Amino acid sequence: MVSSMRAAPPSPHTALVRHPERGSYDRATICAILDEALVCHVGFVFDQKPFVLPTAYARIGDRLYLHGAAASRMLGALATGSPICVTVTLLDGLVLARSVFRHSMNYRSVVILGCARAVTDPVEKQKALEAIVEHVVPGRVADARPPSVQEAKATLVVSLPIDEASAKIRTGPPIDSEEDYALACWAGVIPLRLVADSPVTDPRLRPGTSLPPAVASYRRGGSLKRAP
Amino acid sequence: MVSSMRAAPPSPHTALVRHPERGSYDRATICAILDEALVCHVGFVFDQKPFVLPTAYARIGDRLYLHGAAASRMLGALATGSPICVTVTLLDGLVLARSVFRHSMNYRSVVILGCARAVTDPVEKQKALEAIVEHVVPGRVADARPPSVQEAKATLVVSLPIDEASAKIRTGPPIDSEEDYALACWAGVIPLRLVADSPVTDPRLRPGTSLPPAVASYRRGGSLKRAP
Numbered sequence: 001m002v003s004s005m006r007a008a009p010p011s012p013h014t015a016l017v018r019h020p021e022r023g024s025y026d027r028a029t030i031c032a033i034l035d036e037a038l039v040c041h042v043g044f045v046f047d048q049k050p051f052v053l054p055t056a057y058a059r060i061g062d063r064l065y066l067h068g069a070a071a072s073r074m075l076g077a078l079a080t081g082s083p084i085c086v087t088v089t090l091l092d093g094l095v096l097a098r099s100v101f102r103h104s105m106n107y108r109s110v111v112i113l114g115c116a117r118a119v120t121d122p123v124e125k126q127k128a129l130e131a132i133v134e135h136v137v138p139g140r141v142a143d144a145r146p147p148s149v150q151e152a153k154a155t156l157v158v159s160l161p162i163d164e165a166s167a168k169i170r171t172g173p174p175i176d177s178e179e180d181y182a183l184a185c186w187a188g189v190i191p192l193r194l195v196a197d198s199p200v201t202d203p204r205l206r207p208g209t210s211l212p213p214a215v216a217s218y219r220r221g222g223s224l225k226r227a228p
Numbered sequence: 229m230v231s232s233m234r235a236a237p238p239s240p241h242t243a244l245v246r247h248p249e250r251g252s253y254d255r256a257t258i259c260a261i262l263d264e265a266l267v268c269h270v271g272f273v274f275d276q277k278p279f280v281l282p283t284a285y286a287r288i289g290d291r292l293y294l295h296g297a298a299a300s301r302m303l304g305a306l307a308t309g310s311p312i313c314v315t316v317t318l319l320d321g322l323v324l325a326r327s328v329f330r331h332s333m334n335y336r337s338v339v340i341l342g343c344a345r346a347v348t349d350p351v352e353k354q355k356a357l358e359a360i361v362e363h364v365v366p367g368r369v370a371d372a373r374p375p376s377v378q379e380a381k382a383t384l385v386v387s388l389p390i391d392e393a394s395a396k397i398r399t400g401p402p403i404d405s406e407e408d409y410a411l412a413c414w415a416g417v418i419p420l421r422l423v424a425d426s427p428v429t430d431p432r433l434r435p436g437t438s439l440p441p442a443v444a445s446y447r448r449g450g451s452l453k454r455a456p
Contacts, residue, residue: 038420039319039333041269043280050278052271052315054337087280091267091422094364096443100372101379103361105267109282133331136322143413144328151329173430185371186437187430190446192266194319195423202401202415209414215324218418 024167033110033167034059034088038136038194042066043085044077051077057086058131063159064112065119065128070156078158079118086112086160094190097174098183104170106189112165116158128157139214196220252395261338261395262287262316266364266422270294271313272305279305285314286359291387292340293347293356298384306386307346314340314388322418325402326411332398334417340393344386356385367442424448 024030040057043050053074058065064086068075078084093106119125129152130141147155174187199215252258268285271278281302286293292314296303306312321334347353357380358369375383402415427443 038322039317039335041271041280041282041315041317043269043271043278043313045273045276045278048273049311049341050271050273050313051339051341052269052280052313053339054269054315054317054335056333083277085271085278085280087269087282089267089269089282093428094266094424094446096365096368096372096427098373099375099379100357100361100369101375101383103364103368103372105284105364107267107282111280113277113279129328133328136331136333137324137418140324140331141328144324144331145326145408145411145413147327147329151327155329173428173432180373181432182434183373184434184437185373186440186443187433188443189428189430190365190443191425191428192422192448193425194420196322197419197421199324200321200401200417200419202417204401204409205415206410206412209412212414215414215416215418220420 019168019170022168022170024169025165026167029167029169030110030162030165031059033090033108034064034162035135037088037090040066040086040088042074042078043087044074044082046073046077056132056136058128058135059162060127060131062162064162065131065157065159066116067129067132067155067157070154072156075156075158078116079156081115081117084114084116084160091192092171093192095170095174096187096190098176098180098185098187102174102176102180104174106170106172108167108169110165110167112160112162114160114164116160119157119159122152124159125152125157128159129155137214137218139212143212143214194220247396247398250396250398252397253393254395257395257397258338258390258393259287261318261336262292262390263363265316265318268294268314268316270302270306271315272302272310274301274305284360284364286356286363287390288355288359290390292390293359293385293387294344295357295360295383295385298382300384303384303386306344307384309343309345312342312344312388319420320399321420323398323402324415324418326404326408326413326415330402330404330408332402334398334400336395336397338393338395340388340390342388342392344388347385347387350380352387353380353385356387357383365442365446367440371440371442422448
């Protein structure tokens with residue numbers, strides 16, 4: 001699927017200014033990060049000021065889908081086709097250097113720039129809403145009640161092409177100044193990862209309802225494995 | 229410390245439009261979220277377009293500090309005093325409702341709006357740089373080499389008042405439509421948390437250097453405990 005997508009060449013806006021060696025415009029890398037993360041941060045301009053809000057999303061092919069209440073300020077702004085920025089960040093570790101200055105973090109992030117459009121086709125909208133739930137818990141859509149016509153109407157879905165996009169990745173140990181390697185100061189990485197704990201059943205669950213496999217087998221972790 | 233800070237009344241921009249019942253303008257709540265998270269997403273406008281980049285930060289009292297290379301595009305934009313938005317999000321769980329429509333996430337987020345200013349006072353700058361490292365690993369500054377004059381010059385620090393700020397929190401089980409509670413569909417929450425694994429020592433560590441207590445005892449988790 002990924003190989004059929006066109007490449008995302010650096011644009012003046014996605015060209016990485018700082019640490020270009022950490023950058024990537026490779027589609028497979030960009031998609032793997034988008035598919036592993038759960039929340040994106042959407043930036044939009046309202047009243048000439050920037051706003052950044054966290055929200056769920058899903059990728060279908062070379063488009064990113066966001067959703068929200070039709071009455072929401074953010075979705076309203078997105079649906080007008082104004083420029084937006086969607087950023088996704090996975091935090092993989094704390095990088096402890098010998099010098100305060102060289103402390104860093106290991107991370108994988110994606111920045112997508114572009115203009116969103118409202119999804120009006122009912123079939124595309126239905127697929128997007130299902131993809132957003134499937135993105136979070138694969139297999140969940142088969143277990144839950146599908147959206148009613150009224151629920152679909154109350155939800156605004158917008159899509160953004162994954163076109164002007166870049167990934168930025170830092171991995172590995174700290175990079176200290178050469179003379180600092182002689183210091184008797186511990187240096188290394190504290191790995192971080194998001195884990196899922198055992199599911200907590202809704203107190204109002206209908207008696208006798210069993211835990212579905214999609215939930216029982218839920219684990220975190222994507223295609224790009226972190227260092228142990 | 230928190231009690232001495234002034235309250236953050238809702239402004240037209242931070243007033244919560246969607247799910248106002250999840251909102252809070254309480255300083256202690258806002259500070260607890262800022263202190264627990266590791267990365268913020270900074271939104272700024274450049275060339276009339278929004279940009280959102282992840283970065284480290286620290287809170288000192290009622291100000292938020294960000295830093296970066298003096299030559300970076302983001303820091304350059306921030307230091308001009310233009311409006312910015314800093315958003316911090318902690319993801320606490322996946323909320324699986326009986327209907328696709330009511331799926332949600334448990335989270336704690338903070339949005340701060342305002343104009344940053346470059347920190348020029350050398351003492352404030354030094355404190356901010358140390359706070360950013362201490363925010364990530366408390367006690368680390370005492371172990372690492374302090375910034376040289378040249379390193380401090382290469383780093384731009386900006387500060388933002390935690391003034392026009394709001395928190396948004398969702399906790400607890402899914403909220404389904406009343407008629408959906410009769411469905412034989414499992415519902416509940418998959419709790420999520422960020423964990424720190426055992427430190428990975430830099431392969432170039434000076435032999436005989438021991439793991440300092442600040443690293444050996446490092447744990448994730450803040451003042452607002454998540455449900456088990």
